[in-house]
Amino acid sequence: MADELERLASVARDFELEADDDFVDPKLLAAVIDRLQGKLCRVLNQAKKRGDHLLAGQTACAWVSVTCLMSRTAAADRLCVGEQLGHLPRIAAALSSGQIGYQATAVICHLSEQEHWIDYARRFSIKELRYLTYKAREVWDAEGFEKDNEEDYESNLLPLCYFHHRQVHEGGWQVVRAGEGVKFIPPDRVIPKRVRGPGMRWAA
Numbered sequence: 001m002a003d004e005l006e007r008l009a010s011v012a013r014d015f016e017l018e019a020d021d022d023f024v025d026p027k028l029l030a031a032v033i034d035r036l037q038g039k040l041c042r043v044l045n046q047a048k049k050r051g052d053h054l055l056a057g058q059t060a061c062a063w064v065s066v067t068c069l070m071s072r073t074a075a076a077d078r079l080c081v082g083e084q085l086g087h088l089p090r091i092a093a094a095l096s097s098g099q100i101g102y103q104a105t106a107v108i109c110h111l112s113e114q115e116h117w118i119d120y121a122r123r124f125s126i127k128e129l130r131y132l133t134y135k136a137r138e139v140w141d142a143e144g145f146e147k148d149n150e151e152d153y154e155s156n157l158l159p160l161c162y163f164h165h166r167q168v169h170e171g172g173w174q175v176v177r178a179g180e181g182v183k184f185i186p187p188d189r190v191i192p193k194r195v196r197g198p199g200m201r202w203a204a
Contacts, residue, residue, distance in 0.1 A: 031098030037078075038085060038095045038102065040068070045082030077106055084109035 044064055047053070053063030064075035081102075085092045091108055094100045 028098075030101065034102035034105075035096050035098070038081070038092065038105065041078045041082035042085060043082070044068075044078050045086070048079060048082075077110075081106050081109045 048060045
């Protein structure tokens with residue numbers, strides 16, 4: 001098995017050094033990488049079953065994180081996918097053949113633990129269940145989750161001049177979106193003008 005892995009490493013090294021980037025099919029390259037991700041997940045799952053992490057005195061997630069040089073979130077993802085692929089032969093075959101990518105596989109694997117979700121649906125309210133799916137996505141699709149949050153945040157940004165910035169932070173005014181524009185809502189009561197004393201700083 002070590003010889004097979006050495007051959008794979010040698011082929012990958014030669015490909016990286018010799019393949020002309022202008023003529024590499026990105027779709028095929030991504031499919032090969034995703035297929036190997038699936039293999040890695042299965043390897044890590046077997047290592048967990050053997051208890052390799054126990055020899056290092058670590059949790060399985062921590063061991064994978066250190067061994068594979070990835071975050072613990074990514075490590076937990078690989079362990080989940082490795083475990084579930086054994087129960088989902090058609091999904092495993094689709095990943096190996098390039099019909100679906102690794103990210104889609106991970107989403108399916110995380111949601112395939114049906115008994116857990118049925119139990120959650122019985123125990124929690126709809127609001128709580130939505131929160132669980134929100135947190136689940138934060139775990140299995142961290143990049144997409146962060147990207148969506150950043151886009152939502154940036155779309156709601158409103159540059160304010162120094163005067164209006166102080167009015168909002170110190171004067172009790174509110175700023176709300178109204179269609180394509182914004183509305184400034186005054187406070188319910190007049191807030192006395194603040195006078196800066198020695199050593200006092202205004203809001204940034």
